[in-house]
Amino acid sequence: MVPSLQRDVCRKVKIFIIHYKETLLKTLLHAILIFTLILLASCSSKAPTMTEEQKQEAAQSVASIAVLSTTVYLSDVSPEKKKELTAGAVFVDTRIQEELTGNAKVQFVGDRQQYKEFPEVDGGLKETALSIGKSFGCDAVLVPTLERFVERVGSNMSVTSPASARFSLVLLDTQTGQTIWTRQFKETQQSFMSNILAFGKMQERGLKWITVEQMVGQAIKEQLADCPYL
Structure with a gap:
């Protein structure tokens, strides 16, 4: 092999090795980044939890x-x-009743099978809720509010529009009017590719697109289970 050809071959081999190393390094760094983000998603931050003694005092x-x-407005x-x-309000009412039926503390107000709004008194929803709670002789009143309840368009495997919901649960002290516990839920389901931090939640849901009822039902179950006053 002539010297010039040898030099050309050696140069190309060196270029290939350098390119291969750079590609391998980029792939490795990308894999580390993905692993780190998945780890962070699986360790989602939660609000500080009460001690058992604090839970007993609250209860x-x-x-x-x-x-x-x-x-709903x-x-x-x-x-x-x-x-x-x-339709969403009816579903939320039904799920709350299913979760709390049998709880000796709870008194359900209104027809649980049919949605209806309570007539407001001066002061808006909060004062209306407090008035109703007092009329039932209760120490507290739970006020669910639904702002969004949108069904997915598609199936478990693929969607053109995902399920989306937003609601809140507020527990008011009927004597002081203060909020003693509250939880808010807001989600539009996202794919792993659009939000890598959603991987943990998607894994819990079986890596599929869920319905809005599945989304809201699970959220209500988790939030009510987290309420120390119930």
Whole structure:
């Protein structure tokens, strides 16, 4: 082999080795990044939890809880949105009842099979809720509010539009009017590719696209189980 050809071959081999090393390094760094993000997702941050003693004190401080029907705000919304929210309120009421039936502290207010709004007194929803709680002789009143309840468009395997929901649970002390416990839920399901931090939640759900009822039902179950006053 002539010297010039040898030099050319050696140069190309060196270039190939350098390129291979760079590609391998980039791939390795990318894999480390993905692993780190997945680890962070699996260790999602949670609010500080109460000690067992604090939970017992909270439970003993509230002997009875009035549970209101879910409130939705239907003014200035389209007929389609109104239909979604009304159906969603019925579902939320049903799930809350399923979770709390048998709890001696709880008194359900209103028809649990049919959505209806409570007439408001001066002061808006909060004062209305407190008035109802007091009329039932309860120490606290649970106020569910639903703001979004959108069904997925698609199937378990693929969607053109994912499920999306937003609601809150607020527990008010009927004597002081103060909020003693609250939880908010807001989610539009995302794919792993669009949000790598959603991997942990997707894994819990079986790596599939869920319905809005599945999403909200699981959230209600988890949040009520986390309430120390119930």
